[in-house]
Amino acid sequence: MDTSFFRRPIPLTASILVALAIHGPLLMMELPLKTSYDANFHVFFASHYAQHWFNPWNEKWFAGFSQTTYPPLGHQWVAMFSYILGLPLACMLVYLIAILLLVVGVYRLSRLWVSERASSYAAFLTAFLGTITFLVYSAGQLSTVLSAPLYLLALPYFYDWSRSADGRALLKGVVLTLVAAAVHHVTLIFGSFMFALPVLWLACIDREEESSIGKVIGRGIVFAILAGIGVAVVLAPYWISLIKHPIEQVPIPHASRSNFLLNIDYAINYFFIPYGALLLAMPFVVWIGAASRRLRPLMLGFWVAFLFSLGGTTPVPKWLLGRAFEILTFERFTLLAALLALPIVGVLAEMLLDRYKAAAAVGLSAAAVATMAFAMGWITWSPYRPDSSLDVNPVINFMDRDGHDKYRYLTLGFGNSIPKISTYSHANSVDGEYNSARLLPEFTHYGTAQLTSAKFFGTAGMESLRAMLEHANKYGLKFIFVHDPYYIPLLNFAGWRQVEIFDSGQITVWAKDDVPPAHPIPSDAKPTALEGILWGTLPFGFSLLAILLAIFMRDRADASRNLVEFPAITQEPVFIPEAR
């Protein structure tokens, strides 16, 4: 046995501690709330669950929208932790849990394909992934980051069930899949093609001697059917709302759908930063993946995810997704591609360490640290960084005094500060930061996102804003907070008057005197009481069930005993009992 330091696997606990050491302090500083686009959005959703656990109808945005349009589990856990920690720290805790689970998930996924040592390298490198830094601290995507590891944890059970008909694996796999779906359904949908199909392929390769490929695939289908039924039930209110209101709004431009070759800033933001040094490893990922029969499905899964992560740089996503291409954003696929590449990167690391020892260790460490450092730096250097310096407390205070909350409000030029205001103010807005839930025609008829950023969407944005202002009386939209003087002429001609100034003119408040108080806007999107109960119980209940299963139903044996040891790129036959 080789006892060299460079030939030993890194203990999983050490990798977890490294991830904790890196991301713990950053999250304790509540960095995502200050630097990311979406973290405050997740806090806002969670704040609603914290106050109305069983009522997903949220009046604070779009004159009322249903939170059943977005899987709730991540937000519900934030809401649950918030009772002890408060909302901001609770959200950070869930981010941290997601990152730590990713380390474990990558390790467990890698163990399906590669050796324990390579898997340990893959798990160790997870914490340094540029895409995690990008998604957590820049994009603020809680759901993708939390859903992905849950899904990764489900995959080995899917493998075990498909390969050897292990009933306990079926139960745990399906429950984990449902929990992953309850956090983020989109990750599940794409994960099923990019992750599950390669794993099923692997299960066919690794099937037990007495089992046929048909049986393996059959068991895979059984798993898929059970998971499908489960997802349909657990997220039933989501499907009901989707059937009632399919997404038919005019597409909203998003930079992740662009051709990155035509805009260097987009290329840096969505390609170089998320992948970082992983780009150097990609030729080897393809080469090593192509060379091994067992790794081939994983490599192909990576390739598809990689093509998706390029957005409009290749036509593949558009061909495969059709109209859905215009609804999705593609930065999340960098995470899926990176996770699929990591097991093979682990093999590459193993090979380099075997050959170059200390030099390889230094090189790999430097590459990992540089990847994360650049991704962190990009938070500051990026031309698209959100402006978090705006103090929105005056807005919150204004709306919560003197009965101003009888009316709805709108912010203009506030960037992504809307959720911060909505979380802490009682008042309701006609705007919001969640495109999929918008049903008001003033939004859906125009290709624009938030009204607060209307000018960045050109004529479509300004026309949408005009349409909303034209119907101010209908929505009780009396107060408008302006942080960008660009919008002042329109307010002036539309009959609004400046009534207050905050922060030496940083924010001005405009009011329209003849606007009546706001009424609830009737909507058929309002979930029923039963849907509210299902929404409040099933996703969270399944997550508790998953935790109970993890504690009380331990895996039968160490998974590594059933696995084929890697490397196998030599094409030499591997003589272990269950491999063919």
Added chain:
Amino acid sequence: MKWTLAIAIFAATIVLVIISWFQSGAIERRRISSADTPDEAVRLLLSRVKSHNWDAAYAQLANSSYVDKDNFIHTFSGDDGSLRTYASLENYDVWPLHSNGRLATVRTKLHYSTAVGPLDDVRDIQVEHEGDAWKVLWSTAALPKLAPQVIPVNYLRWDVINRGAADDWGVQNVDSPRVRIVSMNAVQRPDRIVIVGEIVNEDTVPAYVDVNATLLHADGSAITQENSFDKISHILLPKQVSPYRVDFPGYRLTQIKSVRMDAKSMLVPASADPVIEVTGQKLQKDALGKMVLSGDLVNESGAIVNIPHVLASYYDSNGKVIWVSDGYVDQALLPQTPVSFAVDLPDDIASQAHTYHVVVNSFVNQAS
């Protein structure tokens, strides 16, 4: 196998990237950048203007030595806080008018996105063949320069002391100004019902006004409600008259029984300035053959009016209001400096219009 698959994946990725490169119009952009034809030269200039690449755009002028660069930039980006300073070129249409091989004229329609809505500007551009490529011969009017002067300010202003938020019913208060809708006419247009008319402030104090219109069924129930939005002068001085217009897209007069009008008025602080004279008003056809009401705006006050907004009401021979149209002017009004305007009106309305009345709204940036 290992080489074949790896190479196939690399090759497929590259092919896919190339396909997307073609699809995203990169080749077209490359062709335009050569400026081989007059309209390509204009397109190239406008694409550079659109991306605010002013140096490159200026370098493309055949007569750059005669054109002041700041003046050229201000043509597109505006100055004096005018509407152009709140506008960005979003798109453009270009079509050649005529060419003799050395000189050509190209007509452009520039689509701006502005703070008050879309704005179109039609402009004929001269292009000259120079070397292998075409270059733009730019003509800019000299910007008016104001003579230094002192203009006394003795304008009138009304301030209002509002009641607090507390409900002190029955305690003395100042009533809302009396306003009256003096005329109303429902007009069927191909895609909508349009309610036009005029409103007057009958009081002795300024009024904030807004006109709401509700379409009613035969049983008196409401079908829908809209308001005048920016098709009205919201602040009316005592005895001032403003046209108003309320649009109901997608409705037909046959669907409705009647219209309920509701004029809201509030007491607000206001100023009697600026006074804007509207001179040389004429109904005529513009360069594209559309009927427009044109004229000049003259700011008679001492302060710059950043964004003027022209509202025009048209009357038939019986004095009934038959149409209201409006338009924003993209130049600021400097004191005593005429700026032309044109607001369009449908041809069928123009044939019935006997006379017209123009009102000018204004935005004065307090910060400027």
Added chain:
Amino acid sequence: MRTVITWLLCSLAAAMPATAAELHAPKDIAAGTDFSITVNGDSHGTFYLIGPATAEKRSVENGSEISIPGTDIEKAGNYQAILCSDECVSTEFYVHAAEADRLSLLVHPSRVPVATTNAISAVAIALDRFHNIVFSHAQVDFSVNSNNGSSASHAQPTNRGIAWIRLTSAAKASSAKISAAVGDTTETRVVEQVASEACNLHIKSYWEANHLVVQTDPVRDCSGNNVPDGTVVSFTKTDRSGKTTVDAPIKKGIAKAEMPVVGNARISVASGVVLGNELNVGGAR
């Protein structure tokens, strides 16, 4: 049979409470007055008082009266008094408003054109010191004092707590103080009587440099009151160059506009819906 009847009577007697309480309240009580509810029988238990602004619950000990402080019945209306021990007994009483002590006076409009018939209305609502409307008849004395010295008064009885009058505005622009008094209380409101529409709007013109200056005579209404400064006067000039319009506000009693003239021009003037004279002017100088 006798045994059975005796047994039944004994059972009934045993089932009945020793003393079934009864509540008696005065039927008519003035708001804010202390009073007592008489209890016949056992008054031990929980006492509830439910009224328009009251929902009180307290324990009461044995006694023949339950005292209610005036602060519990400041709002006029029907009250329920309930006493519960083993069972609940209740009584109702009505609290009427105390004496009229204050007024809500609604006077509209706050600005009125001069010489307009029945243009001003004053509505007085008689209230007691607890803001209850006093429905019993009361006399409200309305009076009007103008700052030009004239005054008038009129007494009007309330009907269901409300008294109202209508007034015609004076012919001269001035402030009018409208007062209403009930008992020792007086409320006053001020109405501005302002000039009416412009009357006999007249313009004249003269040349200044190359511009024609058009100006009105002092603008007055038909009663001779000056139309307030800031009132818009619209000048319209039509000549060969087209039509020119200026909306000029009155400053120091007159409105003025400068216009370039090409050839012969016709100039008209209007203020609101009132039209003035027309001028025909010769060519430019």
Added chain:
Amino acid sequence: MKRSLRLLLAVAVLFVASGYSAAQSSPSVEFNAANAGPRSVEDLTSQTVPRDYAFAWQNLSQALDENRPGLLDAYFTGFAKSSLEQRIKQQAQSGLHVRYTDHGHKLNVLFYSPNGDLMQIEDDAQLEMQILDGGKVIQSQPLHVRFMVLMTPGADRWMVRDLESTPAPRSGE
């Protein structure tokens, strides 16, 4: 497991039931403006006043039953609102609540101010009132009450400014 299921079912039933009880319908209101004066009631006003008065009673019933003074904000103002808020506050302190079953209101306009900013209405109301201490009914009785109501126009609705019950109908009124 069975117990949890039962618990879940009980929670579900409670929620559904609470959803239904929250959705109380507004009472029927008859409106007579024939005696109004000195100003005659406009058509639109004669539609909005009974509608808003019905909503006011709907909110009032719910506010008194659930001890939620916030429900009064929408249709009550002035003296009426402050009195009712005080009552609800005392109800909550005493653990009382009052449940009204509303059988309808007959409104008769007695006064409509010349300026249209005040309307005095007599309301002949048929109600059933239950006074509850915690869950225990301490008083239950049908009521035929006459209210004298002052309503004033708000930004987009008529608000109840004063609501006083009067003693038995008086002759000549």
